[in-house]
Amino acid sequence: MRITGRLDVQNRSDNSVLFTSVYIGMKLLLWFILLVICWPLALAILLFYPIIWLVLLPFRILGFAVEGVFGFIRALFMLPAKILS
Missing domain, CATH: 1.20.5 (Single alpha-helices involved in coiled-coils or other helix-helix interfaces)
Known part of the structure; x- marks a missing residue:
């Protein structure tokens, strides 16, 4: 991987950084959906x-x-x- 001023995540062989960012984004999206559907449960999850x-x-x-x-x-x-x- 060559560094040219910005980090090029797509050239990594294991794509671990890309997978982690997708995983975090998916968790955040699911939490926002839960916040809309049942906000007390979403806040309890955020707290616990x-x-x-x-x-x-x-x-x-x-x-x-x-x-x-x-x-x-x-x-x-x-x-x-x-x-x-």
């Missing part, structure tokens, strides 16, 4: 979303740790194959 995110944060950290352990075990099992090839 950070609290729910904080409650679920330890599980996300635990998931990273478990993924690392499984990656290490996989590397141990694949080590003989890598040495022989």
